[in-house]
Amino acid sequence: MLVVWLYGIDTSAHQGAIEVGGKTIAVLGSGFDYIFPEENKSLYKKILQHDGLVMTEYSPDTKPKSTNFLERNRIISGISIGVLVIESAYRSGTSVTARIAKKQGKLVFALPHEIDNKLGIGTNRLIQNGAILVTKVEDIIQQYPFLKYDKNKEVDILQIEKEKKQPDKRYCEIFNLILEKPLSLDEIYKKSSKSVGEINHILLMLELDGYIRKTSEGYVCI
Amino acid sequence: MLAITKSVALQGLDGYIVSIQVDISSGIPQFEIVGLPDASVKESKERVKTAIRNCQWEFLSRKIVVNLAPADIRKEGSGFDLPIAIGILVASQGEKNDVVQNFLENTIIVGELSLNGKVEKVKGILPICVEAQKLGYHKIILPKENANEVSMISGIDIFPVSHLEEVMEHLNGEGILKKLQAREVDTKNTGVYPFDFSEVKGQENAKRALEIAAAGGHNCLLIGSPGSGKTMLAKRLPSILPDMSWDEMMEVTKIYSIEGYTSENKPIIKIRPFRSPHHTITATSLIGGGRIPRPGEISLAHYGVLFLDELPEFPQNVLEMLREPLEDKVVTISRLNASTNYPCNFILIASMNPCPCGYYASKYRQCNCRPEQIRKYLNRISGPLLDRIDLYVEVAHVEYNKLDSKEVLETSAKIKKRVNKARILQRERYQSDNIYTNAELTPKLLKKFCQLDWKSKKILETAFQKLGLSARAYERILKVARTIADLDGKESIQEMHIAEAIQYRSLDRKYWREES
Ligand SMILES: [Zn+2]
Secondary structure, three states: OOOOOOOOOHHHHHHHHHHOOOOOEEEOOOOOOOOOOOOHHHHHHHHHHOOOEEEOOOOOOOOOOHHHHHHHHHHHHHHOOEEEEOOOOOOOHHHHHHHHHHHOOOEEEEOOOOOOOHHHHHHHHHHHOOOEEOOOHHHHHOOOOOOOOOHHHOOOHHHHHHHHHOOOHHHHHHHHHHHHOOEOHHHHHHHOOOOHHHHHHHHHHHHHOOOEEEEOOEEEEO | OEEEEEEEEEEOOEEEEEEEEEEEEOOOOEEEEEOOOHHHHHHHHHHHHHHHHHOOOOOOOOEEEEEEEOOOOOOOOOOOHHHHHHHHHHHHOOOOOHHHHHHHHHEEEOOEEOOOOEEEOOOOHHHHHHHHHHOOOOEEEEEHHHHHHHOOOOOOEEEEEOEHHHHHHHHOOOOOOOOOOOOOOOOOOOOOOOOOHHHOOOOHHHHHHHHHHHHHOOOEEEEEOOOOOHHHHHHOHHHHOOOOOHHHHHHHHHHHHHOOOOOOOOOOOOOOOEEOOOOOOOHHHHHEEOOOOEEOHHHHOOOOEEEEOOHHHOOHHHHHOOHHHHHHOEEEEEOOOOEEEEEOOOEEEEEEOOOOOOOOOOOOOOOOOOHHHHHHHHHOOOHHHHOOOOEEEEEOOOOHHHHHOOOOOOOHHHHHHHHHHHHHHHHHHOOOOOOOOHHHOOHHHHHHHOOEOHHHHHHHHHHHHHHOOOOOHHHHHHHHHHHHHHHOOOOOEOHHHHHHHHHOEHHHOHHHHHOO
16 A cells, blocks of 8 residues: 655655556545545546545535645554655645654655755755655665565656656657757757757647646746 | 710729710800819819910810719819810810710820829829720820830720820821830749848748748737847748739739829839838728728738737727728728728738737746736737737747857748749639638638548647637638648648647647736
8 A cells, every 4th residue: 555645746646656556545635525626636536446545534514724734644644654755845844744754653754855956955854864765665665574575566666757758759859859958949940950840740749748838938848 | 065085083993984074155154063072173173274274275264064974983183184174175176076076985084284284193093094994995195104104004005195285286186196105014023022031040930930821821920029020020921922923913003003102113013012000000091991092001011911010009999990801801991972992912910029018938038027917918909800810920039149150041032932832732722712822711611621630630639628729729720730731732631730730829828828
């Protein structure tokens, strides 16, 4: 059982769990009548379809409040065997949750970050304070002797990420250019061998497939 | 005594025969002209009377009545001076022989008189001359100064005159009017457009969009910060439009002739017009109209380009009036007793800033506009007008080092070749449908000629969902995709054509209005 819960990246965590055939539990910070944000409805449906669980301690008519989310985190850590913190800014709610988890006697894991990454300040501090530093799945598994771990069945998350992030071969040249830095169409034209028409075609396909996005700074990778 | 001379009045570009009946009878001496607008009558009367006297003829102290028939046709301008004067002089001479009678009956006479009897040039001589010939006349007397503007017309004998006396001498058998030698016009050698795309560095996206606009006759909106080169780009569009055919040149020249923009030195308009009226323009000057209906900027842009710089600055009511002409390619000016048509088949290129401050999406300056300000700014242009614009193109500043590069840039001539090919495909395809370009496709014809395969359909569907395209984008995308396929030489629209076409709908996309 994999339980993921960090607000902000919880969607991707749930998705990831479902994608690799795991089960996942979502804990709401509101009543069932107030699912927030709206897009999460389809996510929760998916979780249920994959033998997961969606739960809440609030009555159906409870509206979402930011304090609710902090509260519900104690439930998340409570039903978990451990907590992995991916990102956490200075003094964020995540740090609070990590502290609660520790109090509850759960193991706290954290991903290290570059020292100037704002979203890494919290996790780096957690590691300083004794959280278990995680760079690979084994780092977590090892901590729980009762977990059976089949190396052969290991799903390389990074590999999945990579595959997911690799668009159609025909679009790679352009995609890789944008991967380096945001570019306008004219800039892409300068750097590539393709005509404006072809580039426009590829940019649209990349955008529709969710690899890039058009912003006021040009085309950027998502 | 009665004498009748013939002239031509114009209503729009159409001509009507005007019969000038002069009757001189005994009675209280007076001089009346009926059938002309008041202001013109007074002026014409003075000129005719003085010119006749200054030529040593007697202006009879009798009752002189001049009637310009039919009465219900609006007659304007000074071109009736000459036929009126000739009518008076012939009527005062009493008996007319058959030769004179015959000549007057079959000859169109046009010209303004100066006080000394000199024949002055008139506006609109080309359509007058063409219409005279069309109406079955084989002879026309017109001002010598106008001769060059009509010398390419065949099928009618043209007699240029510089003085009232020349005509009278001819009628009295004392001299003979010389026929104008028809001039061969080099229709192959069309004019050279003064601007070329090879002068524009960078801006590949915008250039491509304008190539598509030229190929399919699409209206286009250029969106970019001040100084990004929108005007420079728009100005060059005529350089990649197909060369004008002889008929097109004649039609455009007629309009310019009416406005007095043709001259001895510039008798024919050979290059496609580029008109760029300022946003302070009145509706009348833009669309055409006035007490005496005259063609507006949209007709002066006929077969060429109308460029509206800073589109949101144009008054709403002026922009609203563009809608019908854009659709019909002709503007109808209705007056109490007549309506006048002027053709106005032009490509509209409009430009605008991306936001009120002008620097949204600029790399060089910060945009300070709030999203709702941007939305309000964009909404100034009415939906129905946007509905008639097929391509939205973002124009970005070109960085200095790019301006400095020494790459060889494509000339307009080369782009024009591709445009011509695409136009030929369209002309063949729409032979029996009464249209020439993809921009003119009706919903019914769209269904017939813009079929999509399932892949393209899928792309279009996804684009509508994911990019939040507005509904109005749909037909525009199909038309533009059709043109892109034509430029590509493909009979069917393919994935990449539809994908590229979608990229030219940036204003329809969500991000513009929601993020900043
Ligand atoms: Zn702005």
